[in-house]
Amino acid sequence: MVRYLLAFGAFALSVLTLGLALPATREGRAEALIAAPPERVAAVILDVIAQEEWRSGLGRIEVTPDGWREVTARGEVIAFTLTDPGPARIALTMASDRGWTGEWVAMLTPEGGGTRIAVTERAVVRNPLARIAVRLFFDPAAFAATYLAELKTRVETP
Numbered sequence: 001m002v003r004y005l006l007a008f009g010a011f012a013l014s015v016l017t018l019g020l021a022l023p024a025t026r027e028g029r030a031e032a033l034i035a036a037p038p039e040r041v042a043a044v045i046l047d048v049i050a051q052e053e054w055r056s057g058l059g060r061i062e063v064t065p066d067g068w069r070e071v072t073a074r075g076e077v078i079a080f081t082l083t084d085p086g087p088a089r090i091a092l093t094m095a096s097d098r099g100w101t102g103e104w105v106a107m108l109t110p111e112g113g114g115t116r117i118a119v120t121e122r123a124v125v126r127n128p129l130a131r132i133a134v135r136l137f138f139d140p141a142a143f144a145a146t147y148l149a150e151l152k153t154r155v156e157t158p
Contacts, residue, residue, distance in 0.1 A: 027140060028139065041087075045086070055150055102124055
């Protein structure tokens, strides 16, 4: 029995050490060209309530005095505060009920008759065990790319 406890303790210590070795900040970036002017793209992004209609993985949105909360299809609650309303730059801060915080920034640049949008999502995960889970199960670059694909469809569809 003592051997099993020692083995479990060594395993737990190894996992904790791995989590502590991982950086607390994780960043993802994606960009797309959308066939609409920056003002139109910004308006769709800032129409928070309407995002329930076009974003996958989103359960519902609740407006709050400071901004809004998104409840994901998985039940995670993320609070957002708009810090820069655009139209050339839209920035948000966010905090999850699962213990991470972060920021989301979209840069909108006119290009041809449309808009080049570059999104950067940065999350800080303080809990070393959660850092491991985030590395295994969440790819911020893939999330940003999915968001932009859905945004592009929403903006370009009459």
